[in-house]
Amino acid sequence: MLTALALLLAVAVVTPHTTPFLLLLVTRILILAILAMSLDLLLGFTGIASLGHAAFLGLGAYLTAILAVRYEFGLSWDFGLVILFGSLLGAATAAVFGLFALRASGVYFLMITLALSQCVWGLAYRWDALTGGDNGLNLPGRPVLGPIQLGNDAAYFYVVFAFFAVSLLALYVLVESPFGKSLVGIREHEVRMRILGYNTWLHKYIAFIISGAFGGLAGVLWAQVSGQVSPDNVTLTTSVDALLMVVLGGPGTLLGGVLGAGIVLFLREYLSTLVPWWQYVLGGMYVLTIFYLPDGVLGTLRQRRKAAGAPAVGLAPRPVRSEELRINEGGIE
Amino acid sequence: MDAKFWLLQVFNGISYGALLFLLGSGLSLIFGVMRIVNLAHGSYFLLGSYVGLTVIWTTGSWLLAIPVAALAIAVVGLLVERVFLRAVGSDPLRQVLLTFGFALLFQQAALDIWGGNNLEINPPAMLTRSVVVAGLHLPVYRIFMLALASAIGLALWLGLDRTRAGATVRATVDDAQMARGVGIDTSRVSMLIFALGALLAGLGGVIGGAFLGVYPGLDFDILPLAFAVVIIGGMGSLGGAAIGAVVVGLVDNFGKVLFPQISYFTLYAPLVLLLAAKPTGLFGRE
Numbered sequence: 001m002l003t004a005l006a007l008l009l010a011v012a013v014v015t016p017h018t019t020p021f022l023l024l025l026v027t028r029i030l031i032l033a034i035l036a037m038s039l040d041l042l043l044g045f046t047g048i049a050s051l052g053h054a055a056f057l058g059l060g061a062y063l064t065a066i067l068a069v070r071y072e073f074g075l076s077w078d079f080g081l082v083i084l085f086g087s088l089l090g091a092a093t094a095a096v097f098g099l100f101a102l103r104a105s106g107v108y109f110l111m112i113t114l115a116l117s118q119c120v121w122g123l124a125y126r127w128d129a130l131t132g133g134d135n136g137l138n139l140p141g142r143p144v145l146g147p148i149q150l151g152n153d154a155a156y157f158y159v160v161f162a163f164f165a166v167s168l169l170a171l172y173v174l175v176e177s178p179f180g181k182s183l184v185g186i187r188e189h190e191v192r193m194r195i196l197g198y199n200t201w202l203h204k205y206i207a208f209i210i211s212g213a214f215g216g217l218a219g220v221l222w223a224q225v226s227g228q229v230s231p232d233n234v235t236l237t238t239s240v241d242a243l244l245m246v247v248l249g250g251p252g253t254l255l256g257g258v259l260g261a262g263i264v265l266f267l268r269e270y271l272s273t274l275v276p277w278w279q280y281v282l283g284g285m286y287v288l289t290i291f292y293l294p295d296g297v298l299g300t301l302r303q304r305r306k307a308a309g310a311p312a313v314g315l316a317p318r319p320v321r322s323e324e325l326r327i328n329e330g331g332i333e
Numbered sequence: 334m335d336a337k338f339w340l341l342q343v344f345n346g347i348s349y350g351a352l353l354f355l356l357g358s359g360l361s362l363i364f365g366v367m368r369i370v371n372l373a374h375g376s377y378f379l380l381g382s383y384v385g386l387t388v389i390w391t392t393g394s395w396l397l398a399i400p401v402a403a404l405a406i407a408v409v410g411l412l413v414e415r416v417f418l419r420a421v422g423s424d425p426l427r428q429v430l431l432t433f434g435f436a437l438l439f440q441q442a443a444l445d446i447w448g449g450n451n452l453e454i455n456p457p458a459m460l461t462r463s464v465v466v467a468g469l470h471l472p473v474y475r476i477f478m479l480a481l482a483s484a485i486g487l488a489l490w491l492g493l494d495r496t497r498a499g500a501t502v503r504a505t506v507d508d509a510q511m512a513r514g515v516g517i518d519t520s521r522v523s524m525l526i527f528a529l530g531a532l533l534a535g536l537g538g539v540i541g542g543a544f545l546g547v548y549p550g551l552d553f554d555i556l557p558l559a560f561a562v563v564i565i566g567g568m569g570s571l572g573g574a575a576i577g578a579v580v581v582g583l584v585d586n587f588g589k590v591l592f593p594q595i596s597y598f599t600l601y602a603p604l605v606l607l608l609a610a611k612p613t614g615l616f617g618r619e
Contacts, residue, residue, distance in 0.1 A: 100608070103612065110429065111370075121597065122597025123598050126593060236553065244430060280441055283437035287431055
């Protein structure tokens with residue numbers, strides 16, 4: 001755990017002194033890491049796989065863009081308010097979605113979250129008047145906080161890193177808390193938890209809302225990093241990428257999301273500039289992860305260390321073993 | 334906007350539904366028999382279009398393109414199922430990731446082989462005319478799509494309902510374990526159904542290529558619609574897929590005509606409500 005934190009700190013210190021491209025890339029990775037960690041809360045800790053997580057990213061991003069472009073709001077210190085609104089919007093949407101989605105489980109939950117995120121995508125794509133349709137929206141520039149110009153990539157990097165650190169801390173506290181332990185209990189054996197008297201639906205619902213809130217937060221930051229928002233941010237591809245980030249990094253480890261985000265974005269945004277066949281690597285990564293790294297990188301590392309008797313890796317108490325990462329087949333809850 | 338306009342919209346919706354039936358029926362069968370979420374289904378559709386194009390370029394025959402493309406994609410599907418899907422088992426998350434990985438691989442391969450330009454499949458001149466039926470000008474190609482989808486739907490239904498092979502498929506859908514207990518080789522049934530699903534998708538691709546165009550990205554554009562068909566119709570139900578396809582075609586068409594700003598929302602929001610009420614879909618069985 002200390003090594004992980006040291007590494008993160010090193011990243012925070014070193015990155016602003018590297019190339020501008022790398023600076024922006026790491027900033028993007030950190031933002032998507034927030035998204036991945038929020039999905040890890042659902043997938044790794046509660047055992048619910050959602051195929052619609054991009055919806056929260058998209059909502060946060062579009063909110064930021066619409067406020068900035070149409071209402072000129074969020075361009076100075078009120079950016080803090082936009083962050084708050086974005087998180088609240090994510091949470092509120094999750095609260096609504098959860099009411100529908102949590103009536104199902106397993107593959108049916110996947111279907112319904114897919115449909116939900118397609119609703120958001122559809123609005124983004126077609127409601128031209130509000131969202132700019134397929135063209136998306138171009139933000140007028142990053143906020144100016146007094147003497148600090150967030151247009152300076154290094155300054156924005158620090159802001160993003162701060163939010164990332166806060167999110168990581170908040171989620172860590174959450175998963176270590178009794179609530180977090182109950183989520184793991186639900187992942188392991190929901191019926192047993194119910195017999196013990198836990199309101200499992202409520203636990204899942206709250207986890208869903210929290211994960212939506214962090215997704216919205218990631219969306220707000222995402223809108224400002226590239227200055228452009230389009231329906232591409234809300235597609236099925238984004239949702240599945242988020243799932244891969246969690247699974248590849250290691251479900252149930254929180255930090256796995258960071259690693260997964262790093263790998264996926266590295267492929268999509270860096271390797272793609274070097275070679276034309278990068279998508280084969282990405283596709284191959286999807287395929288090979290299932291077969292050879294079902295616990296993800298950090299999960300497998302943790303298994304090895306446990307087998308060798310060393311103290312635990314990563315931030316969460318127990319990784320998910322591949323046999324356990326089985327989504328309960330169900331139907332109607 | 335008189336009665337003729339609305340009739341035309343209904344016709345458009347239903348004929349689009351015919352195409353969606355080809356796509357969705359395969360996905361529905363695959364899910365029903367194997368409980369597999371196949372995110373590469375749109376890719377099979379697109380690959381069908383591309384292979385059809387190649388056949389047309391090399392032989393000049395559009396008619397030949399249809400069975401050749403369909404069979405080619407069936408083979409691809411068969412290979413994927415045999416080598417990879419079999420090993421992944423029943424966990425939907427792993428299926429999602431695996432099939433999505435293949436979708437990405439297929440997408441890149443298609444880009445490398447056929448390039449990134451928008452292409453078109455040109456059917457024979459006879460099919461590109463329009464006829465006047467009851468005062469409406471109807472494109473013959475749409476009528477052709479309707480006729481073909483109906484014929485295939487009928488053939489599928491007869492096959493499932495009246496043949497012994499169809500009975501084994503239905504048994505596997507209903508209860509795979511019992512089917513194995515009775516001596517049915519469910520893994521062979523799975524393999525064949527997956528190949529059939531891919532074949533239908535590929536067939537849909539060749540037919541749809543003249544209608545939707547052939548372009549990179551069509552695979553992911555059409556995938557959510559395929560799922561919409563399966564969601565409405567219920568996973569594993571052929572009749573459900575037919576109804577689902579018609580409904581999706583109509584809602585999509587009318588949504589675009591009446592509420593263009595929220596047209597996809599008008600399709601997916603009712604889907605959410607339906608799934609919340611009945612997660613297995615309208616005619617699905619669990």
